[in-house]
Structures are given as structure tokens and as C-alpha cells.
Amino acid sequence: MTELRHPPEQLTRFVFERKVRFADIDSFGHVNNVRFLDYLEDARVSMLWERPRELAGRRQDLVVARHEIDYRRPLTFRADPVRVEMWVTEISSVRFTLAYEIRDDETLYAEARTVLVAYDAAEARPRRLDEDELAYLKRFTALAP
Secondary structure, eight states, rough: OOOOOOOTTTTTOEEEEEEOGGGGGGGGGGOOOOOOHHHHHHHHHHHSSSOSSEETTTEEEEEEEEEEEEEEEEOOOOSOOOEEEEEEEEEOSEEHHHHHHHHOOOOOEEEEEEEEEEEEETTTTOOOHHHHHHHHHHHOOOOOO
């Protein structure tokens, strides 16, 4: 398993606040492990679909190729939301990797990674990330421009 890399302090993180819902809690009194995927998805959709998905008349689709989660502490029901903080760790011509921390000011609950692949739904195959997509992703990475 790949060691999760923490971002440099100067890196811009995308931050998404997520309420812990009563429905997220399992019989052990903490957020069920599968619900953490919902938290990641909510944050990822917020980050990646803030910008228009239609560019030059074509839809900009992405598919998940891999998820990886390391659970650090139990997350229990609470009034205050948790933060899902995200940044980009790798970019290639057709895929990129997002790293996440689910946390509050005192506690890190989980670290995760998702590999996403640019996808052409009409052709049913991977596609290249375009310049607009690459520029947007580079805002959240310490990789050289």
C-alpha cells in the first residue's frame, strides 16, 4: 500500500464541510466505514463540478478507478460538521489522484486517496485531460506547472 503523503503547507486545499447525519451512524455508535466513501464523494463532486462540465460542446466525465482509505479515529454523531480537505498528488494525461483528510481542528479521522480517470462517455473509453482541466487541477497541487 502506498504511504499517504501530506501536502506542503503552502498548497491550496479544497475544503468541504460535511454534516454527520444520524443515518451515518452504525450499531457501534460511530460513522460506518462505508459512509466515509459518501463523505469523499460529496467533497469530490463539489470540487470537480464547481466549474462547467460542458466545454466546447462535450461533456467532461470522470470515473473512479481506485479508492484507498486509512481510518485513524472513530467519528461519532455531532452537531458540528467535519472537514473533508482535498488536494491533488499526481496528474498524468488521462488520470489524476486526489488525497483527502477527514478532520476537524483537533482530530484526523481518516486519510484517503482516489484515482480518477478522464472518460469519454460517448466513445466509452478513457480520454485525455484538456488544458482547462489540467489548469484547474494544478491549483490544488504542488507539482511543477
